[in-house]
Amino acid sequence: MVGYEDLRRPGGYVVQVLAVGACYFAAGRLGLMRELVVEGAVVTPVYPASGVAVAALLILGVRCWPGITIGAYFVVLSIASPRLDVLGTLAGQTAAPVCAALLLRRACFHTDLGRLRDGLALVFLGALGAMLISASVGVGLLVVTDHLAAHSFWPVWLAWWVGDAMGVLLVTPLLLLLRSARRPPPLARWKEATALAVVACCLLPTAVYSSLSLLYLVYSLLIWTALRFQLAGSVLCALLTSVLATVAATDGVGAFAGLSRIEVMAKLQAFNGSMALTALLLSAVITEQRNTRRSVEQACQELVEVLEHLTAGEAPRPRPRPDAEGREDPRTGRSRSTS
Incomplete structure (x- = not known):
């Protein structure tokens, strides 16, 4: 390798x-x-x-x-x-x-x-x-x-x-x-990710291919993925939605049925752009907030450990002062002079 x-x-x-x-x-x-x-x-x-x-x-x-x-x-x-x-x-x-x-x-x-x-x-x-x-x-x-x-x-x-x-x-x-x-996420996260994927596979085709123009339903899924999986979830969801929307637009079906080529392009690009911006910026805000909270919690934990150490410890004793030759009195701990 x-x-x-x-x-x-x-x-x-x-x-x-x-x-x-x-x-x-x-x-x-x-x-x-x-x-x-x-x-x-x-x-x-x-x-x-x-x-x-x-x-x-x-x-x-x-x-x-x-x-x-x-x-x-x-x-x-x-x-x-x-x-x-x-x-x-x-x-x-x-x-x-x-x-x-x-x-x-x-x-x-x-x-x-x-x-x-x-x-x-x-x-x-x-x-x-x-x-x-x-x-x-x-x-x-x-x-x-x-x-x-x-x-x-x-x-x-x-x-x-x-x-x-x-x-x-x-x-x-x-x-x-x-x-x-x-490293891969823990098993509990995989279970939630699987449930989210199932919901996405059911919701996204319905929102894109429905003649009722239900594209706005995608944003609720984007918010869920961004809150729970940050960038990984929101970007994957946005990419999958964009692929489905592009296929529907080029085929002229679903939410893009009955539109001219210019109208299809305008609607598709407006939807893809707003969705990508929502996914990227929302996940960035959530990630930044979580990193800030984690830093504050770590600083608080370190402060607690310092306070516990100071409370449990004894008051420091005054250090003996050496004599002129750098020796200390072994009985009193005080310095003594040789003169």
């Missing part, structure tokens, strides 16, 4: 880059399985490859950016013929996650997402902010090369931007969580 330190060598760096490229390509193809056509352009409601890219740069370092370029190249090659504007698209797809990683490091981002400021940084810097680059470059090149009409710029740009941002909000926290996992 290759250790992390071995991956710092030149050969290990190549393995890292190829692994990032392979994961990016797999995530990109997975996202392209469900597409929406907006103004003649094909977009993905959730692009998980952007989340994989940001997580890889946060875990392995920014120097692994060539893997993102390689993976993005093969993703583009799998859906379109090679063109000159592809280079610009690859530059945008690479620059966006690199900018996200640099901004998060500048903001002292903690990968365990244990603070509210970490959740806010991931939302506004890593997702909503940095993904502006990929959307602007990609759609701008389509307009410049006459592959997209100028009046269609903003609808396609919005769909591209939100798709990349949703990939960061849903996939990046999950990958960071898997990296920080140390």
Whole structure:
């Protein structure tokens, strides 16, 4: 088994880059399985490859950016013929996650997402902010090369931007969580998790595929998972809900039946965005509060131990003073002089 330190060598760096490229390509193809056509352009409601890219740069370092370029190249090659504007698209797809990683490091981002400021940084810097680059470059090149009409710029740009941002909000926290996992939860937690999974499997399809538009029921489940399992539960619940909602939206069934393509995109992206924000920020607040309470309890326990030690102990006796030569009187403990 290759250790992390071995991956710092030149050969290990190549393995890292190829692994990032392979994961990016797999995530990109997975996202392209469900597409929406907006103004003649094909977009993905959730692009998980952007989340994989940001997580890889946060875990392995920014120097692994060539893997993102390689993976993005093969993703583009799998859906379109090679063109000159592809280079610009690859530059945008690479620059966006690199900018996200640099901004998060500048903001002292903690990968365990244990603070509210970490959740806010991931939302506004890593997702909503940095993904502006990929959307602007990609759609701008389509307009410049006459592959997209100028009046269609903003609808396609919005769909591209939100798709990349949703990939960061849903996939990046999950990958960071898997990296920080140390040991499995106790049996009692597994029982509760199983019960929660059963409820989710019953509630989520009903909320998404019902013609009564019961999507609001998902938020009660998100709150439950965030309260009991923090980031792990809320992110998994949000990801599963997003997958089901995307499938229903692209098929035009359930809560998305009878809507135009623009209306489907707007409703789906608004739902995915609000759900991802709720899951991420709520779990971050709960985790931060629990960590604060744990720190206060530990400090109180230490204070109690100190007070018990001082109460049970005797008053300290005055230390004998040595004589001029540093000797003490063995009978009285007082110093004596030899003069």
